[in-house]
Amino acid sequence: WALSGRSDERPPLYLHLLPRLHLCDERTRPRHHAEPSARLWRCRLLLERQRVDGGVEHTPCQTIGVMMLKPNVSKNEIVYFVGDITTLAVDAIVNAANCRLLGGGGVDGAIHRAAGRDLLAECRTLGGCETGAAKITKGYRLPARYVIHTVGPVYSGSASDAELLRSCYWNSLDLARAHELHTIAFPAISTGVYGYPKEAAAEIAIVTIREWFDEHPDAGVRVTIVSFSAQDDAIYQNIQRALR
Ligand code: ADP
Numbered sequence: 449w450a451l452s453g454r455s456d457e458r459p460p461l462y463l464h465l466l467p468r469l470h471l472c473d474e475r476t477r478p479r480h481h482a483e484p485s486a487r488l489w490r491c492r493l494l495l496e497r498q499r500v501d502g503g504v505e506h507t508p509c510q511t512i513g514v515m516m517l518k519p520n521v522s523k524n525e526i527v528y529f530v531g532d533i534t535t536l537a538v539d540a541i542v543n544a545a546n547c548r549l550l551g552g553g554g555v556d557g558a559i560h561r562a563a564g565r566d567l568l569a570e571c572r573t574l575g576g577c578e579t580g581a582a583k584i585t586k587g588y589r590l591p592a593r594y595v596i597h598t599v600g601p602v603y604s605g606s607a608s609d610a611e612l613l614r615s616c617y618w619n620s621l622d623l624a625r626a627h628e629l630h631t632i633a634f635p636a637i638s639t640g641v642y643g644y645p646k647e648a649a650a651e652i653a654i655v656t657i658r659e660w661f662d663e664h665p666d667a668g669v670r671v672t673i674v675s676f677s678a679q680d681d682a683i684y685q686n687i688q689r690a691l692r
């Protein structure tokens with residue numbers, strides 16, 4: 449990560465790595481349409497613990513200052529975040545949507561509530577989405593610039609479940625790349641009301657993302673895997689350790 453105080457760069461869309469970011473009085477949140485800001489960003493950063501794939505641990509710290517963060521765009525990596533995906537100022541958050549793309553419960557409902565009604569209006573123009581496929585909209589009032597809507601399988605126990613779940617991750621990453629997005633956050637697709645066993649789903653998520661990275665070594669994508677609870681995060685950490 450490069451830190452710089454330059455004033456002519458994009459808003460800090462990569463600050464999702466610093467969870468619980470509070471911006472001082474100059475503004476409240478990055479806007480998805482914002483042009484590169486001509487003013488310095490005065491940020492009060494409250495950092496919480498985060499883990500980086502590979503086992504590096506960052507301890508909590510606190511700092512106040514003016515800084516811009518730039519991702520290391522030559523490197524693909526997975527990081528883990530525990531909390532609400534709608535708070536992340538990444539290029540795109542992924543929505544575990546349903547086929548109609550008209551909102552619902554769980555993470556889908558949270559994303560629509562945070563993005564506002566304009567998101568639903570754009571979703572209505574998309575004609576739905578097949579299971580395993582992905583479609584993109586703007587992020588509207590979210591700190592994320594875009595939302596990638598993907599439809600996970602309803603768990604049935606059949607062999608196609610895993611393939612469809614894998615397609616969700618793969619197609620979302622392909623779509624992000626097609627739009628030149630470099631930071632993307634995934635919830636645990638299908639593991640809520642769609643009933644996919646969490647361990648199996650976590651393994652598919654990590655393996656698929658790693659295989660996509662292998663196929664696109666120069667993509668420069670940072671994937672944030674979001675768990676809504678510490679227990680769900682522990683599942684990812686166990687899988688990640690087992691796969692290493
Ligand atoms: P699905 O229908 O694909 O199962 P759900 O929204 O029911 O989707 O659940 C998917 C996952 O998203 C679950 O693990 C749930 O705990 C998690 N989740 C729910 N709300 C949020 C949120 N605001 N941020 C991140 N993850 C969330």
